[in-house]
Amino acid sequence: MHTPSTAGGRSCLWVPEPSARPGERTDFSYLKLSPAGAVPRLAPDCRYEDTVAHKNSLIRVLDDDGIAQGEWNPEAEPGLLRRGLRTMMLTRAFDNRMVIAQRQKKTSFYIQSLGEEAIGTAQAMALNQDDMCFTSYRQQSILLARDYPLVAMMNQIYSNTADPLKGRQLPIMYSSREYGFFSISGNLGTQYVQAVGWAMASAIRCDSRIATAWIGDGATAEADFYTALVFAQVYHAPVILNVVNNQWAISTFQAIAGGTSATFAARGTGMGIASLRVDGNDFLAVLAASQWAAERTRGGHGPAFIEWVTYRAGPHSTSDDPSKYRPADDWQRFPLGDPIERLKRHLIQLGEWSTEQHEAAWQEVEAEVLAAQKEGEQNGTLQSPHPHSAANMFDDVYEHQPAHLRAQRQQLGI
Amino acid sequence: MTMIQALRSAMDVMLERDDSVVVYGQDVGYFGGVFRCTEGLQARYGRTRVFDAPISESGIVGTAVGMAAYGLRPVVEVQFADYVYPALDQIMSEVARLRYRSAGDFSAALTIRMPCGGGIYGGQTHSQSPEALFVHTCGLRTVMPSNPYDAKGLLIASIESNDPVIFLEPKRLYNGPFDGHHDRPLVPWSRHALGEVPEGHYRVPLESASIVRAGGAVTVLAYGTMVFVAEAAVQETGIDAEIIDLRSLWPLDLETIVASVEKTGRCLIVHEATRTSGFGAELAALVQEHCFWHLEAPIERVAGWDTPYPHAQEWSYFPGPQRVGEALKKVMEG
Numbered sequence: 001m002h003t004p005s006t007a008g009g010r011s012c013l014w015v016p017e018p019s020a021r022p023g024e025r026t027d028f029s030y031l032k033l034s035p036a037g038a039v040p041r042l043a044p045d046c047r048y049e050d051t052v053a054h055k056n057s058l059i060r061v062l063d064d065d066g067i068a069q070g071e072w073n074p075e076a077e078p079g080l081l082r083r084g085l086r087t088m089m090l091t092r093a094f095d096n097r098m099v100i101a102q103r104q105k106k107t108s109f110y111i112q113s114l115g116e117e118a119i120g121t122a123q124a125m126a127l128n129q130d131d132m133c134f135t136s137y138r139q140q141s142i143l144l145a146r147d148y149p150l151v152a153m154m155n156q157i158y159s160n161t162a163d164p165l166k167g168r169q170l171p172i173m174y175s176s177r178e179y180g181f182f183s184i185s186g187n188l189g190t191q192y193v194q195a196v197g198w199a200m201a202s203a204i205r206c207d208s209r210i211a212t213a214w215i216g217d218g219a220t221a222e223a224d225f226y227t228a229l230v231f232a233q234v235y236h237a238p239v240i241l242n243v244v245n246n247q248w249a250i251s252t253f254q255a256i257a258g259g260t261s262a263t264f265a266a267r268g269t270g271m272g273i274a275s276l277r278v279d280g281n282d283f284l285a286v287l288a289a290s291q292w293a294a295e296r297t298r299g300g301h302g303p304a305f306i307e308w309v310t311y312r313a314g315p316h317s318t319s320d321d322p323s324k325y326r327p328a329d330d331w332q333r334f335p336l337g338d339p340i341e342r343l344k345r346h347l348i349q350l351g352e353w354s355t356e357q358h359e360a361a362w363q364e365v366e367a368e369v370l371a372a373q374k375e376g377e378q379n380g381t382l383q384s385p386h387p388h389s390a391a392n393m394f395d396d397v398y399e400h401q402p403a404h405l406r407a408q409r410q411q412l413g414i
Numbered sequence: 415m416t417m418i419q420a421l422r423s424a425m426d427v428m429l430e431r432d433d434s435v436v437v438y439g440q441d442v443g444y445f446g447g448v449f450r451c452t453e454g455l456q457a458r459y460g461r462t463r464v465f466d467a468p469i470s471e472s473g474i475v476g477t478a479v480g481m482a483a484y485g486l487r488p489v490v491e492v493q494f495a496d497y498v499y500p501a502l503d504q505i506m507s508e509v510a511r512l513r514y515r516s517a518g519d520f521s522a523a524l525t526i527r528m529p530c531g532g533g534i535y536g537g538q539t540h541s542q543s544p545e546a547l548f549v550h551t552c553g554l555r556t557v558m559p560s561n562p563y564d565a566k567g568l569l570i571a572s573i574e575s576n577d578p579v580i581f582l583e584p585k586r587l588y589n590g591p592f593d594g595h596h597d598r599p600l601v602p603w604s605r606h607a608l609g610e611v612p613e614g615h616y617r618v619p620l621e622s623a624s625i626v627r628a629g630g631a632v633t634v635l636a637y638g639t640m641v642f643v644a645e646a647a648v649q650e651t652g653i654d655a656e657i658i659d660l661r662s663l664w665p666l667d668l669e670t671i672v673a674s675v676e677k678t679g680r681c682l683i684v685h686e687a688t689r690t691s692g693f694g695a696e697l698a699a700l701v702q703e704h705c706f707w708h709l710e711a712p713i714e715r716v717a718g719w720d721t722p723y724p725h726a727q728e729w730s731y732f733p734g735p736q737r738v739g740e741a742l743k744k745v746m747e748g
Contacts, residue, residue: 183516197480
């Protein structure tokens with residue numbers, strides 16, 4: 001990795017670069033890793049000052065042999081872990097199938113979450129169903145963990161006649177109040193502040209529901225990220241502020257978002273918010289940290305901030321080709337591995353899972369996705385002659401259609 | 415009541431009637447607002463209903479979106495309309511589109527109050543009229559009262575609306591009507607009929623304009639401070655103009671406008687905001703489209719110049735009764 005230099009004793013513009021470009025090998029030593037079990041557990045009602053040391057360490061439970069280590073072991077029931085594993089596998093199978101559907105032009109666009117399945121899955125399992133999640137576009141695992149129908153997701157992706165969003169939204173910009181999943185916006189970072197507002201509202205009502213806010217490493221550079229932290233801290237809002245540090249914002253390495261000189265967790269403690277830095281590919285660590293954060297926020301002890309260290313294994317989107325800006329074998333060399341493989345090894349080591357069961361589970365989730373796809377495509381795809389009626393284009397701009405929109409609709413002859 | 419008292423009364427009424435109403439913004443809580451519009455409300459309803467906010471416009475509006483998604487009805491304040499720009503992403507990308515993009519699953523029933531307009535030696539960042547930005551944004555309602563009675567009734571209607579409302583308050587009119595004659599003493603609202611404001615709940619409906627002076631020679635479309643400037647210009651020129659206070663800028667009361675222009679055959683549009691791509695351009699286009707065969711003269715516009723709002727040159731910039739009067743004469747000659 002290149003290092004800042006001075007020229008003739010003067011400031012010389014420093015532009016961070018990743019350690020490796022295509023054809024090279026990434027030096028992952030910048031990651032600030034800790035061994036599994038090394039970081040002490042904190043009380044959920046601790047002061048934010050107590051978490052200051054945690055901002056530069058990494059909470060990990062599963063070691064390289066798949067054995068749970070240390071105080072952050074959530075000691076979850078094997079049944080819950082198997083459910084988590086299955087949800088992660090379902091997420092990955094869904095992603096695979098939708099990437100193919102995009103290539104077949106059944107939809108215009110898709111974003112996969114390859115390698116990040118543990119974060120949304122395990123946090124969703126630590127929450128109540130009526131806690132509201134304000135996500136970015138890469139937390140589809142939350143919907144799957146909450147048993148949102150696969151077919152409804154596909155209908156949205158296909159913008160077909162059964163699309164719950166009536167064809168108005170770009171694929172994957174889901175919305176479901178019923179499933180505690182706030183409407184996804186294309187504008188980065190906006191939902192981070194909104195989550196804090198939702199949590200403030202819950203607190204105004206003295207309600208026990210909490211909000212979760214989600215943002216990627218790149219989008220932390222948006223002003224709304226800092227705004228959200230200020231409001232969350234000032235009003236002690238019951239919100240979990242998640243930063244998914246997958247190292248990449250499209251083609252920009254997280255150093256361009258300011259992520260290598262200080263951790264993202266340090267931004268949380270810097271704002272006076274209890275903050276953790278957690279192995280995002282360690283299902284047990286994600287579950288434990290999320291349970292801790294949910295207990296803290298629900299109990300009225302103020303917000304919690306968590307940096308999840310993971311790796312964006314796939315392309316940014318179906319419009320992206322990562323081989324143009326990073327090494328092709330990067331994920332294989334990422335020290336925190338694959339969340340599905342790690343939980344699988346742990347369950348096998350516990351005697352609660354087997355290679356055969358794992359293979360069968362893959363077949364099962366793939367069949368489930370395929371069946372949902374068949375069902376969804378009966379409602380049409382983007383290729384269908386009329387994926388969705390143009391008449392509803394004018395609805396829901398306002399609660400009631402004003403005269404000028406009625407006139408415009410009539411102009412279209414519908 | 416003054417306009418300040420009327421606005422405060424509207425918030426008081428709504429805080430009392432609906433426990434989902436919350437009021438916050440910079441200096442809005444304990445201190446009662448830099449213009450006193452929220453004075454006493456925190457003491458009456460408590461800190462969890464009326465409170466001070468950090469100096470962050472995007473934070474104020476963004477948290478309000480989340481609160482509205484939860485089911486509250488936030489009434490938030492941006493201290494000056496000139497300072498709304500940091501919140502534009504939240505307003506344009508989120509507030510305005512939430513209902514549409516979620517197909518009605520979520521909505522943002524919130525009201526964003528902001529003092530606007532010039533005529534107070536406010537210089538560049540305490541005088542602007544940014545209404546055209548909001549009118550151009552689909553999904554928003556933009557409202558501007560010109561007197562205490564309308565201010566209270568429109569604010570109550572805005573808070574009760576399930577659509578997001580940008581509520582612009584001409585601060586030049588806070589304490590009394592202003593016709594542009596800056597050399598004359600201020601007449602307080604207590605000596606004006608529209609300063610008579612009922613104590614309780616009432617609404618002035620949105621999307622309804624008000625004919626503040628009936629006339630047959632020319633239609634004047636105005637809002638905010640310009641309503642009084644237009645009245646003064648009409649009086650001074652003796653031209654029998656029909657003055658319409660739009661009140662709701664968008665969506666607007668097109669019927670009242672069209673009926674008036676069809677009757678008079680002439681139209682003058684007046685606003686403080688800068689001319690190019692200002693709201694007046696949309697009004698002129700609408701009148702042209704709907705009243706073309708009734709028009710006897712080109713539509714005239716009097717607006718702020720296409721410059722930032724200056725300080726020392728206040729009265730050369732502000733479209734006062736003289737400029738409006740000249741335009742009235744011109745449109746009558748056309």
